[in-house]
Amino acid sequence: MxxxxxxxxxxxxxxxxxxxxxxxxxxxxxxxxxxxxxxxxxxxxxxxxxxxxxxxxxxxxxxxxxxxxxxxxxxxxxxxxxxxxxxxxxxxxxxxxxxxxxxxxxxSHSTVAVAEKSSFQKIKQFLGAIFQMNFLRGFLLLFIILLFFGFLTWLFERRHNPDDFRPGQKGIWDGLWWSVVTLTTVGYGDKAPKTRWGKVAALGLMLSGLLFVSGLTASIASSLTVNQLTENVESFDEFKERPVGTVRSSSSYDFLRVHFFKDINQYNSVIPGLQDLKNQEIEAFIYDEPILKYRIRKDSTLSELQLLPIKFDVQxxxxxxxxxxxxxxxxxxxxxxxxxxxxxxxxxxxxxxxxxx
The missing domain is CATH 3.40.190.10 (Periplasmic binding protein-like II)
Structure with a gap:
């Protein structure tokens, strides 16, 4: 027992x-x-x-x-x-x-990964900035100004200066040629007004054309600068209206949601998100800086991606x-x-x- x-x-x-x-x-x-x-x-x-x-x-x-x-x-x-x-x-x-x-x-902190733009994309962006509708309207208005003062000068000069401003349609072309050469300050000297009113018309072209061209040049430069700043963003706020990605249920997702990001794509891990970024399915991938840095450095297929010098959301x-x-x-x-x-x-x-x- x-x-x-x-x-x-x-x-x-x-x-x-x-x-x-x-x-x-x-x-x-x-x-x-x-x-x-x-x-x-x-x-x-x-x-x-x-x-x-x-x-x-x-x-x-x-x-x-x-x-x-x-x-x-x-x-x-x-x-x-x-x-x-x-x-x-x-x-x-x-x-x-x-x-x-x-x-x-x-x-650590969060940061933003983006895809580097190819040379073709940069050229396309530059040409897109040049050939916007507002710029085309500006160039059309400039052409009208040149044609107006060229025609006006031809009217004053055609009888007293027929060698430089020929009669008929050829003379209108002479006036346009002279106005373009004058406004661009090329100054070939092959044509010049000799009458009093022709010189007044030339003075009007130089003053009005100078002011208009200065404004047009400033507008183009401003647009190109804005596009450059858009490409080289200095704050995560630049991406609030763009499609971005992050890891599902991460603190980065909570941060983006609280800060009113409109188009957030969630991924189960970092790699699928970076692949979509590479394939331009999204415009940025936002996550922890050390993890993104390590992934991009170690994976040769992600060499086209880069981290922006943006740091936020200390963790x-x-x-x-x-x-x-x-x-x-x-x-x-x-x-x-x-x-x-x-x-x-x-x-x-x-x-x-x-x-x-």
Whole structure:
């Protein structure tokens, strides 16, 4: 009887310990986010992988890692289906209502990726600026001014200066030729008015033509400058009316939505969005600067893309923790703080080409 009792107690203890072990095994979710989480065939590497392994090893935390999409990972963490997300999650006021966060380990910002314009596109843009309807109207008005003063001068000169301003239709052409040469200050000297009223007409051409051409030139220069500024934008506000992309459920999407962007395309990851940007399906891709920078630098198919010198939406990265896991959150945060204060952490960041803001 005693033997049976001890066997029974042993079995209960065994199952209790086994159950405790399963319960204490953390479910850790991740989504690829180079250079923080890099999928290299069956291996995982990157800054966050290195940091999590150090933390888990130092705290003796057993864990099982699971790959998910970014949006699914966030939903699983909110629902308590996973214990930890080791992605570089941005700490936001909305997320902190549903998630716990560790101590921040990296600070960054958002930026804008665009496709470089080809030489043909730049020429097309330049010609488009020149041949707008307003410019064509201006050139037509300039031609009318030249024709008017050329005809007027011909009327005054045709009888007293027939060598320069011939009679008939040829004389009208002579007047037009003279007005163009005079207004453009070429000054061939082959034709010139000799009568008093011919010289008055010439004076009217020079004064009115000079004022008109100056205004037309300024208008063209202004339009070209505006187009150049549009191409080399200095603020993310330039894209509010244009189709842009970002990662689904990311803090960048929340930022764009709050700042009234009209046409936001969401992607499950960065690569599909950058491919659409390359194919001109969207005009800009807005996301975390270190991730975009790494992707474009490492992927030769994205060499046509570039990052604009625009920085906004400062972000603090941390691991996400299941809500109400306060002790786990405290322990991990304490160890992260100890690690990032070492020179080893600086070496890891430098290895992946990152520096904090």
């Amino acid at each position: 005693k033997r049976f009792f001890f066997v029974f107690v042993y079995i209960l203890i065994f199952f209790r310990l086994s159950g405790q072990e399963v319960k204490d095994t953390l479910i850790v979710g991740y989504a690829a986010a180079p250079p923080f989480i890099i999928e290299n065939e069956e291996l995982l590497e990157g800054i966050n992988i290195w940091l999590w392994k150090r933390v888990a090893e130092d705290l003796e935390l057993p864990y099982k890692i699971e790959q998910m999409s970014f949006a699914d990972m966030l939903e699983a963490l909110k629902a308590g289906e996973i214990d930890v997300s080791i992605n570089p999650l941005t700490i936001t006021s909305d997320r902190i209502k549903e998630l716990g966060f560790t101590r921040s380990f990296f600070a 603090f990265y941390a691991f996400g923790i299941k809500k109400d896991s306060l002790e786990l959150q405290r322990r991990i945060s304490q160890r992260i703080l100890e690690i990032i204060e070492t020179t080893e952490w600086e070496v890891v960041l430098a290895e992946y080409g990152l520096t904090e803001i």
